Amino acid sequence: MEKGQFKDDMTRRQLLARAGATAVAGAASPILRAMERTVGKSRILGANDRVVFGLIGCGGMGSANMRNFMTLDGVDVAAICDVDTSRMPGDIETVDKKYGHKPEVFHDYRKMLERKDIDAIIVGTPDHWHALNLIHAVEAGKDCYCEKPISHDIVEAKSMAAAAKHYKRVVQVGTWQRSTKEFTDAIAYIRAGKLGKVVLCRAWISDTSHVGTVAPSQPPAGLDYDAWVGPAKMVPYAPNHVHNNWRWFMNFGGGDSVDWGVHMMDIALLGMSKDQDLVMPVSASAVGGKYAFVGEDRDAPDTVQAIYQFKDPDFVMHWAIGRDFPGRPDHGTEFVSAEGKTLRVWRGGWVVLDKDGKELPKEGVEETTGHWTNFLECVKSRGKPRADIASVAQTTMVCHMANIAVMTGEQLHWDKSKMDLVGRTGKNAIGYQREYRKGYTLPIYK
Ligand SMILES: NC(=O)c1ccc[n+]([C@@H]2O[C@H](COP(=O)([O-])OP(=O)(O)OC[C@H]3O[C@@H](n4cnc5c(N)ncnc54)[C@H](O)[C@@H]3O)[C@@H](O)[C@H]2O)c1
Structure with a gap:
């Protein structure tokens, strides 16, 4: 993959994003509906199954989250992804030491999302990337542990929460004080x-x-x-x-x-x-x-x-x-x-x-389970995690x-x-909605 080659092309993912958005509006074509059924599929996990993770963003908190999950039973890390190669060696070594295999290394997170054996994605990128990472991950049928704040602006936050709901994905946000x-x-x-x-x-x-x-x-x-x-x-x-x-x-x-x-x-x-x-x-x-x-x-x-x-x-x-x-x-x-x-x-x-x-x-009151444990439990039970994306979107x-x-x-x-x-007041500010750079499009879910 060449540097900077992250921009939109008419890929399967793109078509799906559109299928999802159209389906929300209740007007999906039969072809798009069929694609949605087949491509966004995820594994159904039993209580004893391992939850296989992929990490996007091997920086401070992305790596910390991966390591927190690795302290729990029933976890594996299949792949990690970063756009800076210097940030990955520590995580590769950590995974190798713990599980006896190296994670597959990706530069483009969309390629990582194509791995069918990955159940859950950790989004540990800077805020300006969260919306695309998260929406593309739920479109690919992945549950997500997404770092806070969920978005760079209000319009992104609404679309992210709606996408998670549309694809029935478990999304825990990294506001771990809730636990x-x-x-x-x-x-x-x-x-x-x-x-x-x-x-x-x-x-x-x-x-x-x-x-x-x-x-x-x-x-x-x-x-x-x-x-x-x-x-x-x-x-x-x-x-x-x-x-x-x-x-x-x-x-x-x-x-x-x-x-x-x-x-x-x-x-x-x-x-x-x-x-x-x-x-x-x-x-x-x-x-x-x-x-x-x-x-x-x-x-x-x-x-x-x-x-x-x-x-x-x-x-x-x-x-x-x-x-x-x-x-x-x-x-x-x-x-x-x-x-x-x-x-x-x-x-x-x-x-x-x-x-x-x-x-x-x-x-x-009685102590709760940890934030990362709560996510794993919900991935298996399909329950609502303690920092569900719909709720942290509001914050x-x-x-x-x-x-x-x-x-x-x-x-x-x-x-x-x-x-x-209400009205137009505030809607021109960057915290409400940003113009995406040419070649990038925010899928809008409602
Ligand atoms: N929950 C908490 O207590 C807590 C604490 C710190 C940070 N955070 C959150 O975690 C997120 C990351 O913060 P950080 O301080 O770890 O940032 P960081 O800059 O240390 O790490 C971000 C990493 O993402 C990588 N990245 C950027 N774009 C990418 C892309 N498209 N694909 C793959 N990798 C990409 C960067 O190269 C970098 O390695 C932020 O949203 C931040 O708010 C949460």
Whole structure:
């Protein structure tokens, strides 16, 4: 495969994508319906069958997820895929050591999706690639463990959730706080009404990410930069724009409102909801900008104050990206009751405080299975995973609203029945919908 050769061609996958989209609209031709039946087929797994994985994106979290699955029984890794050859040797060696065989190595994830023996795909690419990776994977009949935030924008998020539903695929999103004890305890406590009536939620992160200023240069030999950029706008290569740092560039990521917002606001939304179908705001406003890291290459805001209003239940949610939060962890979620009690939860602990900050007694709930175990169980049972894509799509859209409100300076209005912004306000911002680079098309599922 030649470098950068990731663009659309009229392949079987393309036809299928169209078949799927048409089928959703209820007007599929018999030929397309037949293709859909045969090509998207997946294995039906028994309780003792191994779940065979393929990994797309052998970077920080993709590899971490693969290794987490490898600690569990009944798993194998058949293949890995990255557009940068330098990122794969560690994963090849890890798989070889554990299973006594090397994974097949791919440059084009679409070729990897053709392997019929692969049951589940880990999507560990940067945010701007998630929508295509995930939609193509479910079209190919694969279940997915997809990293958060699910998408680069709202339109992608909606189509991804609809595609997973259409193909009846199990999709767990990497918001693993939904499976750790401090967060499940806190959510259960709020839902049981033990804090009282909640009127305010706060979620926050301290952004300390310097990317410096680095001149554009030639990409290193092993990196297919054209394929790495994929559907995003082509910009000159610079080493501080790619691996790991891409999240600070709005062309590829969404800054901390999305990167950490999807973790911390997710907990607020879950606590305020009865189940995985989340309460959604009716309006959102935000201000912010790049005030702390002036002169650095990143364009994601480093300072944000966002306010969301909710109805039924009536409450306000505050999201902040700041420099420090004295007396509090550098990230977290708080619920504040009408009487002034606060429940604070962060990675590693949770407390209930009275209005003077004195700690109150609390009780938790039984520990759940781990996030990765939960996915494996659901792949076999066909149950709904704890961070089902339909649910985390909702959180992801709320996060994108913070970026859109900062960019437009306008108050946004949301209609949950349509799962969309009301009117045109905000719809021209990149967090709502992006123009895909020539040769790339987002399949739209509804
Ligand atoms: N759940 C969590 O706690 C958590 C933590 C960190 C990151 N993440 C998420 O994980 C995802 C990856 O983040 P990261 O920090 O590991 O990024 P990273 O830059 O370290 O890794 C991404 C990898 O994907 C590869 N890639 C890019 N385009 C590709 C393509 N088309 N096909 C195959 N490979 C491709 C890159 O070359 C790179 O190796 C992001 O969505 C991020 O938000 C989640």
